[in-house]
Amino acid sequence: MLFSETSGKTQKYIFGEEARGIVPEGNLYAKVLVDVPGLGPLDYKVPDDMLVAVGDRVTANVQTRKVVGVVAALENATDLQGKRIRSITSVLNDVPPLSAEWLALTRFASLYYLRGWGEAALSALPLFFKRLPKKNHRAMLEKFRRKGIAPSVERSSTQSKPVLNAEQMAAVDAVVSAKGFVPFLLFGVTGSGKTEVYLHVMEEVLHRDPEAQVLLLVPEINLTPQLQARVKARFPHEYVAAMHSEYSDGERAAAWLAVHEGRARILVGTRLSIFSSFKKLALILVDEEHDLSYKAGDGLRYSARDLAVWRAAKNSCPVVLGSATPSLESWAKALKKEYVLLTLTQRAMSKAKLPQIDLIDPNPKGSGMLVSPEAEGSIRSELDAGRQVLVFLNRRGYSPVLSCPSCGWVSACIRCSAFTVFHKREKALICHHCGWRRPVPDACPVCGNVDILPRGTGTERLEEELERLFPGKRILRIDRDSTSKKHEAEKAFARVHAGEVDILVGTQMIAKGHDFQNVGLVVILNADTQLLSPAARAREHLFSTLMQVAGRAGRANGKGRVLIQTRFKDEPLFEALRLQDYRRFANETLEERRENFSVPFVYQALITAESDALAKAVLFLETIARRGRGVASGEVRVFDPVPMPLVRLMNRERAQLLVEGDERKTLHRFLRGLLEGVKSPSDVVWQVEIDPTDV
Numbered sequence: 001m002l003f004s005e006t007s008g009k010t011q012k013y014i015f016g017e018e019a020r021g022i023v024p025e026g027n028l029y030a031k032v033l034v035d036v037p038g039l040g041p042l043d044y045k046v047p048d049d050m051l052v053a054v055g056d057r058v059t060a061n062v063q064t065r066k067v068v069g070v071v072a073a074l075e076n077a078t079d080l081q082g083k084r085i086r087s088i089t090s091v092l093n094d095v096p097p098l099s100a101e102w103l104a105l106t107r108f109a110s111l112y113y114l115r116g117w118g119e120a121a122l123s124a125l126p127l128f129f130k131r132l133p134k135k136n137h138r139a140m141l142e143k144f145r146r147k148g149i150a151p152s153v154e155r156s157s158t159q160s161k162p163v164l165n166a167e168q169m170a171a172v173d174a175v176v177s178a179k180g181f182v183p184f185l186l187f188g189v190t191g192s193g194k195t196e197v198y199l200h201v202m203e204e205v206l207h208r209d210p211e212a213q214v215l216l217l218v219p220e221i222n223l224t225p226q227l228q229a230r231v232k233a234r235f236p237h238e239y240v241a242a243m244h245s246e247y248s249d250g251e252r253a254a255a256w257l258a259v260h261e262g263r264a265r266i267l268v269g270t271r272l273s274i275f276s277s278f279k280k281l282a283l284i285l286v287d288e289e290h291d292l293s294y295k296a297g298d299g300l301r302y303s304a305r306d307l308a309v310w311r312a313a314k315n316s317c318p319v320v321l322g323s324a325t326p327s328l329e330s331w332a333k334a335l336k337k338e339y340v341l342l343t344l345t346q347r348a349m350s351k352a353k354l355p356q357i358d359l360i361d362p363n364p365k366g367s368g369m370l371v372s373p374e375a376e377g378s379i380r381s382e383l384d385a386g387r388q389v390l391v392f393l394n395r396r397g398y399s400p401v402l403s404c405p406s407c408g409w410v411s412a413c414i415r416c417s418a419f420t421v422f423h424k425r426e427k428a429l430i431c432h433h434c435g436w437r438r439p440v441p442d443a444c445p446v447c448g449n450v451d452i453l454p455r456g457t458g459t460e461r462l463e464e465e466l467e468r469l470f471p472g473k474r475i476l477r478i479d480r481d482s483t484s485k486k487h488e489a490e491k492a493f494a495r496v497h498a499g500e501v502d503i504l505v506g507t508q509m510i511a512k513g514h515d516f517q518n519v520g521l522v523v524i525l526n527a528d529t530q531l532l533s534p535a536a537r538a539r540e541h542l543f544s545t546l547m548q549v550a551g552r553a554g555r556a557n558g559k560g561r562v563l564i565q566t567r568f569k570d571e572p573l574f575e576a577l578r579l580q581d582y583r584r585f586a587n588e589t590l591e592e593r594r595e596n597f598s599v600p601f602v603y604q605a606l607i608t609a610e611s612d613a614l615a616k617a618v619l620f621l622e623t624i625a626r627r628g629r630g631v632a633s634g635e636v637r638v639f640d641p642v643p644m645p646l647v648r649l650m651n652r653e654r655a656q657l658l659v660e661g662d663e664r665k666t667l668h669r670f671l672r673g674l675l676e677g678v679k680s681p682s683d684v685v686w687q688v689e690i691d692p693t694d695v
């Protein structure tokens, strides 16, 4: 059946490439998705001699512009009947049409995240496929297709793979014997061989069905090459596509096309890959599912992890969310048996043990040194034993602020309500929020004092301190500053793996997922700052970051050690960390959240507004809040608008309004009613975020 009836009376949907060969009788109208905020699918007439299928990209005029849109439906009637209706100008039948499943995904995302369907759909496409084709379009397509060919390698050359332990085997068995949609939470301690589980499950799924495709989501750009290489080595006869935000348009288009056309059966990528178009998606794996980078920070603020679960359900296939420190949302679902819990309690390599974690005193305030004598001694003996040391400090730059001790001046951004960070190497003061920079002044700009001082320590200063403490040792700093150029991070990590580094210093970039074989000691400095943060999820994130960092120690040989410098040794979070007891931390935190009516026991949405003055943003949110309270039932609560924690960003002042509901459905219904047709004053810009992670 090429035509299939759906809910509407007159709606006819035609799917698949073959549909282009069918000429329907009578007039045909297309509902076309375009990337214009606030516009729903637009009706166009399909010229009589044009063959078009649902899911095709077409060109059409919107207002005075010609754009590329996607056909969401074909119908024999239009509500615009009688009015002036425009025609589609051309069909871009250069690639097979997008599938019904892909259209459903983008539609769901738009409804869930309260954005236009057109916006959601078009933002999911690589630039190459959503811009008007240039002259070399066909040639480029051919080039992409040549790139995405599976290597011709003997099947027998498959690299040897480790024999799974009993826990790994049980996990693999559970997933491969799942019938239809089953969501799994793979809870495995750091180094327990989760990746190995993914690879085995992939192998079985790909082997079983020669058309099956697998999506492996990874949290960090920097992990993509590492994991892609591991997957490639395991599947040498497959073309393994990869995708992340640093890819050029061409690279992304080539990977996208290979997946869309089914040539790539494996896609490894960061959050944006969740919107890829597959021919036959048969398995989704989400590595480090708790990671915040799965949440998009602007535009359509989707959660790739949540969409992964939805998409697996839609495709009747299993989805595996893996983590050593699952998000509390996922953990709560596992407790409720909505997710099937699979556990790996042991480190995979027989010689590897979970590290011992100790809490130690930091230096007294004002000592000017970050590394305590105890930490220094341990680093020294570790280096003497020929092992690598990892020192973690989650703050880049030389010092978070520069200040004048005589008049009290502090370096601040002119556009944001934030300090500018002192970067010594670059001789600059930089705002980490907006990127504004200025040269370091020779003297205090207010009182002229020449002795302005760095206050506090970032990774750059720490690197200096370590160079002083350990002369002659090879010290490497990895953070966003040291790896701003393409492939720099990849090269830096390669040096660590090759043993060309003694001490690795860095931010959370070094924490995640890396399988360091020779790190014996991890030192965590200054975790206390985040402990004191008022954000509801700060502690959850701190716990998982620290567990991840700690998990880099002792992964291959012998027992690793972790030292945490803290003033709060009695803090339950550190106690749970010391015992490496995620369950305890998660269960206690969930209990607290339940008592406080907090997430995940309630559902949240955050409406934010910005303007040139805070008062305007607040005023606008107040009108919404008032309207909302007028219609809210007991199940939905509308809070008071408040300034955002970072009030001013790039000269815009911002406020937020939190709305909470006991049920997801009620909250969504409420928001749709509330925000439908909301018009803000021309100098206020607003948006809504569903399931905000940062309140």
Ligand SMILES: Nc1ncnc2c1ncn2[C@@H]1O[C@H](COP(=O)(O)OP(=O)(O)OP(=O)(O)O)[C@@H](O)[C@H]1O
Binding pocket: 162, 163, 164, 165, 168, 188, 189, 190, 191, 192, 193, 194, 195, 196, 197, 323, 324, 348, 349, 350, 512, 513, 514, 515, 551, 555
């Ligand atoms: N069954 C096994 N036998 C021997 N070695 C194994 C086995 N499974 C995994 N390994 C090895 O153990 C190391 C850790 O495995 P892997 O990277 O998959 O762990 P992980 O659980 O993903 O870790 P993390 O969560 O810390 O990133 C790797 O070097 C891997 O090759």
Ligand SMILES: [Zn+2]
Binding pocket: 413, 414, 415, 416, 418, 431, 432, 433, 434, 435, 436, 650
């Ligand atoms: Zn700024």
